[in-house]
Amino acid sequence: MKRILEIALGIITGIGGFLEAGSLATAVQAGADFRFELIWAIVLGAACLAFLVEMSGRLAAISKHTVADAVRERFGFRFYLIAIIIMQLVMLLVLAAELGGVAIALQLVSGVSYRWWTIPVALVAWVLLWRGTFGLIEKGVSVLGLVTLAFVVGALQLHPPLDDVARGALPHLPSGDAAHYWFLAVSILGASISPYLFAFYAAGAVEDRWDVSHLNINRVTAGFGMGFGGIVAIGALVTAGIVFHPAGIEVKSYEQLPVLLTTALGDWGFPLFVASLGIACFGAAQEIALTSGYMLAQGLGWQWSENLQPAEDARFSLSYTVMIALATIPALAGVDILKLTNISMVFSAASLPIVVGPMLIIMNDKRYLREYGNGWFSNTMVALIIALAFVLAIVSVPLLLKGG
């Protein structure tokens, strides 16, 4: 019984935690500009993420070490230092976009500019981390995040032609502006394969004291959780493909988006959209802020746990505090949140090799994984993901300049 509950929670974590500012924004832009043509990018991204999540969970369950730990221990301080600087900068950008997303949701409800909402949002996020426990945050984010299923319901209400949707799930060349098409493909992949997601997941497995007996749950959570999570993003893409694409509407800001769900769901559409945007971004913001503290603490050997009081792990608690404070700056300065989201997804994609690359070596290290190391299948997959990561890293910034 307990196991069934844990599996259910794992799947809920995947569904409720998948959507955030980046995956939502990239999916609706893709739907508006290319109808269903880019569904394959979400499918590919979710599949890659599922493999990486499974591996980092397995590493944590067997060795009680996370990817950040292993990067420092196995690759030395120099490599860790470069990786942590890049990761912290990318996470700062993404966190700023998520906080901005919550603030925009509140602006849509209240009519008061998102700039005014930035500090209150950051403060509430911080208080929950300062006082909350890991279980509270993990379960809160996933259960409340289920509201994002509204996009799946919305998409179904609009009766999409399913053969077109299925055709979109297979990779193919663009029918229109190629640079913009590939830019969106890269952004979607960057938003789906977020390094913070599997770093957070691995730290969570250590927080929850996983061991060998959790390997099955880990596999189910990774596979089904990320699979169903991807469906939420596909729901957002399909909705935009039906509502925006025929009308030739280009997505220029978050304020345009509620109409996606009001068209599909009527009066319920607006509150459901605002709740989805606000909750999804808020959950992601908490996870990113924590992950930033986790990666520093793990790489430098500090005491760390969200279940301790801040006074018991001062450096860890102050890390996420500083991170949240810095991440308010872009929104306070009035930066366009949608542009910020797009840029942060591109840099997220560009940073992938530095986190994914080491996985191939770590996941085959018997000192960490004993007999639970990668088999040929996982190794082939991780090698393919690394190849993809390098391609993304090379093309992302030029595409941002050309097609963004």
Next chain:
Amino acid sequence: MLLVRDVLDKQLLDRQGHKMGKVDGVVLEYGTDGPPRVLYLEVGAVTLAHRLGARVGRWASHLAQRLARVHHESYRIPWTRVRKVNLEVTVDEAVEETRVNVLEDWLRQNVVERIPGSGP
């Protein structure tokens, strides 16, 4: 056992299993005869800075000397106190009796405990 592969950069635990940083450096002694001997493990930011290059190291030592009036050198753990080397390196010390947590303690007393809700 290989020093760089199995010891350097590994998680350090005290005898209670408390985390006390990573092994930031290893100090060797070269005698006139025989192989070099391992004297200490080092924990501290200054050691890390020295690993990035001589100039960064000198600059970090200088900065640490100015900031911390009492101890500015990395903490040294004699090799004889190393108890276990596997994924972690366990040493026969008690973290609260060492000064590896000076920054942690300073931040707790001067920043964290001044913010409401930092304790139970």
